[in-house]
Amino acid sequence: MSDPAESPVELMWQGRFIAAKREGKWEYVGRARNIRAAVILAVDDGHVILVEQYRVPLKRYCIELPAGLIGDETEGEAVELAAARELEEETGYRAARIDDLGEFSSSPGMVSETFTLVRATGLEKVHDGGGVEGEDIIVHRVPLDGVTEFVAEQRALGKMIDVRVLLLLAGDILNP
Secondary structure, eight states, X not given: OOOGGGSOEEEEXXXXXXXXXXXXXXXXXXXXXXXXXXXXXXXXXXXXXXXXXXXXXXXXXXEEOOEEEESSSSTTOOHHHHHXXXXXXXXXXXXXXXXXXXXXXXXXXXXXXXXXXEEEEEEEEOSOOOOSTTTOOEEEEEEGGGHHHHHHHHHXXXXXXXGGGHHHHHOGGGOO
């Protein structure tokens, strides 16, 4: 069996945030400039903070955990700092504590991007959120025991549910 890591990587196209690559027979996309992402599981007094925003590739609104890029503006930015910044920017909540839960991938056969999942606790509402100009993020504060119903309602409205929301349906990750 040959080592797939021995194939040279051919850059087919690169934009500001993504790059299309070919490696042997594989074609995949990844983040440009080795930028990574942080995904935030924000839990507050028996509720989870979710965001909703229009996603152009899907041509529909998507329900997601808050997330953002690490180091897109400041090289070498720490995961915890990026996650705290993105949580406050998108949701209006400031976390007293951010815990790193590890690195994960969401579509490893097509995308090389990985994300660091963090848990944010000790939340304080400091503004309405909504993201930066043009993001138009809607913030949802959902009771943990009502996530299943919330997801079903949103799907019935035609919204896409990000795969990471499935964590909330599994339960174990919410118990530190």
